[in-house]
Amino acid sequence: MVIIIGAGLSGLLTAYRLKKEGIPFKILEARNRVGGRINTVYGTNNTPVEMGATWFQSPHKNLLALLDELSIEYFTQYMDGSVFYQPTASAPVQLVQIPSQSPSYRISGGTSNLISTLYKQLDETDVLLNQRVKEIKFRKNGVQLVAEKIFDCDSVVLAIPPKLWSKKILFMPELPLNLMETAQQTHTWMEDSIKVAMTFNIPFWKHENLSGALFSNAGPITELYDHCNHENSKFALCGFISASLKDLSFEERRSRVINQLINAYGEKAGNFLDYEDCVWGQEENTFEASDKFIFPHQNNGNPIFSKSFYDNKMFISSAESALEFPGYMDGAVFSGNETAKKIAAKYK
Template sequence: MSKDKVIIIGAGLCGLYTAYLLQQKGFEVLVLEANDRIGGRIKTVTASTGVTVEMGATWFGNQHHNLLTLVHEFNIPYFRQHTQGISLFETMSFVPPQKFEISEAEEPSFRIEGGTKVLIEQLISKVGIEHIKTQTKVTSIKEQGNQLVVTDTNGNSYFADKVISTVPPNLGINTITFEPNLPDNLVQVAQKTHTWMGESIKFAVAYTTPFWREQNYSGTLFSQASIIQEMYDHTSFDHNGFALKGFLNAGTSVLSKEERQQKVITQLTTFFGPEAAHYVSYNEKVWREESLTFHPYDQLVLAHQNNGHMVFQKPLLNGKLYLSGSETALQHPGYMDGAVAAAKTISSQF
């Protein structure tokens, strides 16, 4: 008997890993991705100095067993986030920041050597690029007899025995139509399911030297008063590329890129001195503007709200449709670990 034909919507970490696991079981899999880029919320870019900077997912820890198992299985090397030296905490703009040191005993966080994109590249090569169709935005999923018909914005239709959507639930429920309608309670929960980091602004400033390390600063900075809210040293694992990278105040999404850039450099110069003004490049990503990740909520939704909710654990449309993706995971939902966990949970049901 031939195995089910499976369509996976979304070529982020969850979609790609689900495809890999199902292929291992002998299923015929097609991944449909709306973007011209593969990776979803994993987005590593190379700045002009050659240093790779993360505009999306970056860190993981020893608690992230699902991700660590995958990283070890694929022999992907990783290294510890640099935190040694003086870190800064700014409570108010009119008083100098407090200085503190992060204990060596603190639970470490890790980064993948060469950038998080290495994980995506490995998955693409294992799944096979011929099984991933980019620039294919799914708009509807309809039940037709024992099958599901998936339609995209190009007017193409795809038939599958099973469909797994890895689109963040709030985005999926608002941008894909389902026939017959999905249960009301599921729709309501999905609309109140937070998409992790969907509102965030990531930035990175590349330098030719790690001048902050030379002044015994760690590069770690937390601020309640300025545009940069959280920042870390982003030196590459081989010490060939240097950058500072972190998150900006999400409210500054109303500013232009140039305005944000200028405020960032002013803040860095205030804290680390004039050398901070001699940067090579500035990169940023306003995730709120990424319509393939973020969809506005029609009410207040708190961070991680409804992540891992029980409504996502059961298949729909007579067992043919699965809602997956990191936000549906029972372990570390919202994080890369959750994306891997969700892939394992769904594929184990096949």
Template sequence: MKRCDILIIGGGLTGLMVKYLLRKASIKSILVEGRERLGGRIYTTLSDAKNPPLEMGATWWGPKHIQLKALLEKLDIPIFPQRLGQKAIYEPISTSPFQLVTLPEEDQPSFRISGGTSTLIRALASALPATEIDLGTHVTGIYETEDGLRVACKNGDYHARLVVSTLPPYLLKKSVNINPPLPEKLSGLMEQTHTWMGESIKFGLVYDRPFWREAHTSGTVFSNVGPVTELYDHSDFEDDRYALKGFMSSSFYTLTETERRTRILRQLRAYYGEVVDAYLTYREKAWAGDSFTYVPYSMPVFPHQNNGNTQYQKAWLNGKLLIAGSETAPQYPGYMEGAVQSAQWVAEFVETLSFDSFKFTKD
């Protein structure tokens, strides 16, 4: 059994940011992640001579996301605005043809991270000791002991004085056995907390030229008909590798990848013609099939339901368990900004403890 003062569960943005901040404060911790990669719902695929980075997870952020912006600046990570254009293809109903509409002038533009959102994950990870990050470590249980918590994993247990879970609350509730059980009020809240991106199906198509930028068309699409509900220009920062990135209705989760791609191309063909069939690469991610992010809800849950609830800003199991993560942040829950703010709350909480009777080992 490995022993540590603080164990962080989850290697997404919140988990890595918690570890990064604790290390800055010289407080030791270990991070465990069930996947064989870091990043969680930040997942950038490809990026080579022909293919731009394709975001299958978190992609955009805005000017109001000031903590994320400050972090990117501190890590010297370049950003660039999302290209929308002046027009968008709009498909309101199935019985009428699509329209080319004028987009309102943007007051709050969206931004992307140069090199892909995973650039942020790599930057945080590079500042951390690899010996304190355990990948492929699937947590199955959290059990209170006299002097801390025992965290059961499929490949060995850990003992920590404080545990920080950054799993989506619903996933934590459904996939990790906790004893003694959490209070009924909190447990019921977790049962009805939306997991952001859990139902999303994202896809990317790479092309050798940005034909959607030609006159009388657009790379921005909004459709009430589907199966593609939204589409955007997803070319890279240098604008020399071109792609479209979109969202597919979650109702198509049960189809195979080939079946989804066929339906996507059929819809895009109506907008752009046969040129869409000349794609170089196709990638997709149906997040409902990712067991480290999502498990099916036991009851209907609305988008953002109970995200940022005040119960998530408390310590549980006699002060030994913190439930963090983007869904728990009071501001911008579900977004990267929420993930960063949640990590900052955890770090501030731990710093307070370290100056009280609950002192931690320091580097």
């Protein structure tokens, strides 16, 4: 049996591939939900907004192929019309035109549509939530994991960010020093991000020939985009606020964001239905403090993560470990596919 640690995109995809190969597995997930850094929440009128991974582009062939395989639709990010831009805190918000760029895409029904589609292909009994792995012991004849219960298996897949497993799991015998050092200096994508979204009864920006987008060097919102659903029947704006606001209370962040929103879009922007934000730096199953400064994407895609360890008993699979588009959803898909191939080859 294979045990997969983490029920994010790469972990669920690894499991989905193993099930097709008839290889038994269990997924252990520390959270009380599946999805990891993909988390679509539903506001008033059941409007889907993304608190995690959202956009992808044409070069992301691994993700596109998976969406096609699972018959999941996707659509182009709406960017028609002028955008709001604030170059500095002392400068007024202005309307500008931006040159045409390669389109970004979003998954119909929300990014969690991909997660739920994969999850539904698995047996519920094979995905165990609220199981935080504390120790992994490698023995001659197999592997033992200590979580809320004890689990024994033939192989283990680390499908969570490298910094997380290197700092939160005790390995016996210890991991190779070069692997441990690299993992602890690997940037976890989204770990410093704060996502924000507001839902509305009407898409007032579209009525004014605006894209809905806002780019500000002053903050608190740094980027904001139209977030209406594929059918254009649910209306929202969604984006990022400055990571410097992570220590403020929810109420204080909300107040500052709404003030900025009204200042840019006008009083009508104050007629929102829901305000949601997610400070990923407060998510203990995503964020782990770094011992020294780490650059964005540092060590993402490092070739050491593509190796297997402990006589083919341990494999690494996460967005950060991917050799293609590491840190992105496409990287998570690449990792899930490659890890499943390695395990299938071992079992054959």
